[in-house]
Amino acid sequence: MRNSSRRTFLKGTAGVIGGSVFATGSAVATGDEGTERFLIDLQEVDRSDVPDSVDIIHDIGEIDLLAASGDPDEVPGVASTTPDIAVYQDDTGPAVEHSGPNGKGNSASHNHDGPATNTELQWDKRVQEVDNLTDKPGGGKTVHDVTEGAGTRIAIVDSGVYDGHPDLADVVNPELSQNFTTDPYDFRPNGAGDHGTHVAGTVAATNSNDGPDGGVLGSAPETELVAYRVFSGVEAASGDVLGALVEAAKDGCDAANISLGYPPLPAENPAVIEIKEAYERTAAYAREQGMLIVNSAGNDSQDMDEDGILSLPTEAEGIFGVSATGPIGFGWGGKHSDNEEKWLTGNRLEEPTTQPAFYTNYGSAVDVSAGGGNADLNGPEEYYRDLVLSTVVSDDGTDDPTSGYAWKAGTSMAAPQVTGAVALVRSLNPDASVEEVESLIQETASMPDEGETYHGAGHLDLQALVDAASGKGK
Structure with a gap:
């Protein structure tokens, strides 16, 4: 692991990392x-x-x-x-915005038919072989040749989802989607930011944008999303999150994605203990209804096994915790700058896509790792390509929001990779129990060199997962 500039990175990326609060102590939510x-x-x-x-x-x-x-x-x-206790969005500032696959119009980094399209910049989906995402596909079997998540339902408990985005327009169920805050608006962001929309795209974007750059593709584009908005701004109340999760379970969701959390909390604090128990009650109820709760592990570079602190909700029993990984050097240029097919294997990929991200929390509460993005701010201007590209919305508090795409990094971005995987499994095995789905994800995960401390049971492997779920595994 590259540790030389870890603290420098952490300070410098406060504006692009999702999943951490970078604060101490806890606050009580106000009504x-x-x-x-x-x-x-x-x-x-x-x-x-x-x-x-x-x-x-x-x-x-x-x-x-x-x-x-x-x-x-x-x-x-x-x-x-x-x-x-107040809970926080996994977003500490604005994302690195993406106004096109190559804003300067320089096509030197791509040798096929001009600048890279959006899907060609999705290293997280390409390395998982979700679909043929380049303009010169290899022709091998992809995950979507087996399933795209049809017949499943996923809850996005977050800052709202903008269903006017072209890649999400036919995905969100507006009848079931709800606002769980006390503000008077609907389930859409309404000024709460694009975090939930980015998460939603990672799960279920349909690549329906017919513009010249195309759209982005999620892991399970045929699943149905239900948006439960729990943020009016960057802070919410735990009670809103708990209520939304119970409602999602009652609504028949197969999984709920909660890319949110708290700063490291004092483990012996009575209020913290009560909040942990509340999440455990919620998880137990959700599991009885057949819903898995998937949570981002947090972005504090925290050893969650350290005595005296709790990282919630990840350390609550029954919550599936996901740490983040990401490459260093994806599409940076150099020897293979003119060969887009080699962006994932070329000489400038200094760290693999399974490299634990510098910010990720780690420890025994991690169930698996998944692609959440990494960053070397001391690298070239293309450093942002190592983050995760997905759907966003701007001007979301107005009557005319603007759809777009942006890179973000964080365990917030890793969790929906796993949530989308749940949809793929349930589409193939609708009657699989939560325990069976969890076991299948963990048993098919591959184990990188860093081991269980950072990866839990291993790194998410969608190809192996869908093969096993469809009965074609070993």
Whole structure:
């Protein structure tokens, strides 16, 4: 692993990395008019004893919780309430924007028919052989020759999804999609940013943009997405996330992607312990309904096995945690700058696509790793090609949002790679249990040199996964 400039990278990429808060401690979410948000444990107090002065925001009775706002001291019982800790978007600043596959119009990096198209810049999908994504495909069998995720449903619990994007227009179910915040808007971003739209594209973009640069392709373009918006800005309430996850399970989703989290939290703090238990109740309920919750492991370069801290929700039992990997040198130029086919194998690929990203959290809570992007800001201007390219939206708080594409990096970008994989498995085996889906993803994963510490059971391998799910594996 290249460690020489790790801290320099971490500081320099604060604007492009998703999945970390870069802060210490925790904050309590606030309700309308500044009132305190808190959770009520119905295992500790009867519902009838909750006074009318307390505003119930989400009734999550399926897991014996209420998300509430007001004065927690008005609820009887010392153990009946806990602060509703704020949860954060996995985005710490603007993405490196992509205004076309090669904004300067220089085609020297591509030797086929002009500048690279968007799909040719998707190293994460190309290395997984999702489909023939170059203008000169190799002709071998791809993942989409087996399945594109038809008949499945995936929840995106995030900042909203812009369903007006040409690569997402026929993917999002607007009837089921919901806003779980207390603002008056719908499930679309409405000023909450493009994070959820980027995640959605990684799962299910359809490459439907008929412009000269084309679109991007997701792992499971025939799945159905349901957007559950839990952010109005970069901060949300844990209760909104828990309510959205329970609703997603009730709506029959096969998996829920939560590319969100908290800074490292003190493990012995009573409120932290209660939030961890709330996620475990939620995961248990979701699994009973057949839904797997996939979570980004976090971007703090944190050893999650360190005593005294918790990385949530990843360390909650029943949550599937994903760490991030990415290349260094994809399409940078050099000896093979004129041969796009060699971008993944050429002399300038200094680190492979399975290289643990410099920012990723690691430890025993990682179930698998997946492509989330990497970066060397001391490299050439093409460094951003080592991030993940996907769908975005700008001016999302207006009546006329603008669809586009951008590179981002983070465990936020790695988690939806796995969430899309769940859709592929369930499309082939609709009756597979959550445990069977998890086991199949882990058993077919390949193990890079860094081992379990960074990769859990291994690195996501879609080809091996769909072969095993379709009965063609070894």
